[in-house]
Amino acid sequence: MPVFIQSAEAISPQDTFQPAISQTGKLAKIEFRPLPGEGYHNCIHPDYKQYINPTALRRMSPLIRMGLATSKICVEKAGIEKPDAILVGSGLGCVRDTVKFLNQLIENQETLLNPTAFIQSTHNTVSGQIALMLGCRAHNLTFSQDSISFETALLEGMLLLDEDKAMNILLGGIDEVVEESFQLMNKNGCLNGPMGEGSNFFLISSERSAKSMARLDGLEILNRCKSGDISRHTNDFLASRGLAFDDIDLLLAGRNGDENSEEIYDQVEQLFHPSKLAEYKHLVGEYNTASAFAMWLATGIIRDKYIPDTLLRGRSGNKDGAPRTRPIRRVLLFNQYKGQDFSWILLSHPDT
């Protein structure tokens, strides 16, 4: 069963959420600015009152707001009232409310606690709130498996479409960073580059329409993989779909500055022409569901036939004779985290 991406919305540390401007050509209008190479970076937030009931809004953490705004616009742009399923991936869930309730526990020594933070700390708060907002009683799941959380939600979505259980699925990856979580991860040696966050949502459908921006042609998940086998898996992933390395117009890799991971990315990148190599984490930082941002980018690149300069590896795209605007038929996303949680996602132009 083919899978089409009907809409895609991202709230990120870049100015990516602009529902007012037309979808086509949007990517060129966004001014991407690489993040400083350390610290943590929160999202550029829209005025949420435009999207969320102001009474409910007051109690919501930024993560819930981000999730609701992106999914609301996704559903609207796809012309869908209620999706047939809501699937969310989140590595750490509602960190802000979790820390808030933990701090309360410590400060008040287990007495006089306000339940709001506890209620909103549950990992499926965002998927539940989306269901409430849309009045959607359909299948509703939240996956939380480190840096593969979004991909396993995506797998569930592809299987649901395949068995005709659903025609339109709202699907997203969300994670947030707060001062406490950044400090803890930094202190415990979990970080290599800037830490980020984001809410990246998609409406995927089994039916192509005029709105179809891209087609999802493949997903491979390997939670564990011997480092020497990565290039073979990349080859097998493409070969099993009748594709050669030359058929891929852009490789969007999850490089994040981790020196120990360089060799893994090298293995994959050496399979492709240097003009096709791109990366994205310098724009949004590292987080468990950053690959969902890569999917948002790839969808826009295919739709607009345009590659923002900052993505191209070494920013040398133009010098290598690779013009920023070129027909892009297929984009391959590759991500991993510290030698674990590998994923390959293949997106194609719907006409391909």
Next chain:
Amino acid sequence: MNNHIWITGLGVASSIGIDVKESLSALISGKRGLGPVRILETIHKDRFRVGEIPLSDQQMMEMLGIPVSSYKAYTRTSLIGIIAAREALQNSGLDLGDGVPTALVSATTVGGMDKTEREYSGANVDSGFVSTHPCGDSTNKIADYLGMEGYRTTLSTACSSGANALIHAARLIKHGYVERALVGGVDALSKFTLNGFNSLMIIDPDECRPFDRNRKGLNLGEGAGFLVLESDRLAARDQNRRMCRLSGYANANDAHHQTASSPDGQGAYDAMIEALTLAGITPDEITYINAHGTGTDNNDASEGAALVRVFGEQLPPLSSTKSFTGHTLGAAAGIEAVFSVLALREGILFPEPGFEEAMESPSIRPLTEVKKGVDIRHVLSNSFGFGGNNSTLIFSKA
């Protein structure tokens, strides 16, 4: 597509037993696992009844042959998970080395919170809980302990998490993505959840009484329940290993309120009807219902309303085994799936010892005495959670 999903192995750990045999004997004899807090460090030690596994983390590590020197890497959640997952694998008798990939689909609500809350004192801490906190950690620990290298993921949908793990795993097998899966859920008691539910004022200080007129709330528990699911092709290799089928499953959303269930139990109704449809049976074919039955005012009234909408005023025999184990959150549906399969296999209807007086509306009378020698064809198990999540599983005799 694979039409049948077979269950070939069970493993369980909770306050009523740390294996299937001990748990079954407690369920039959009516021995509840609820008592004052003994192991969790909390100021509420004698205030609440909880379903706590009477083993320290160190004792569990010894049981599992994990060197106590590596205690920093293990949360209580992961240890409890390993105990039940290991039993399910052994019980199934499958050979992980036979070249057939096996998925691991687990579920948890607060993951490694038990360790996080012991060691966290603000942002300025240097501690291993940073890597054991995420939901995926206990799943990784189970996989590593058992030597499973295949696909793994974790569902986290509050108190329905374990049921949704079974649903995702069943879908993986149905599509041939994998041919078998080790699947279930796990949660350890934590100050975080104990105080969280206490702040919501839905904890009964005494033993819980699901569906009772005088119910005052839930008792928290801890534990894990795991099952082995296999495709038709694999299960046909040795039919003696087939315990029963996972014949129906569905997940729906109530879309009513972040924490409360709707008065008419719409989401629960949707989930039960869809699961029955998938199983290809009518409500009157259900022999036993293992209810979600937390003992809170809201859940039992809402679930009761949904049950009456599906089954009519004459409900099949029903009980909530949370009256034995307490509410084990992300583990609950896994544990109750194991109990449902046991009921079906052994022909035993489990009682609900604490029940005295039916609620006014709807009037639901859970079984109060154990019943043996019953021909149980189909068991329906409900699990509901925050975020409006409602899931139903149906287990059927071959």
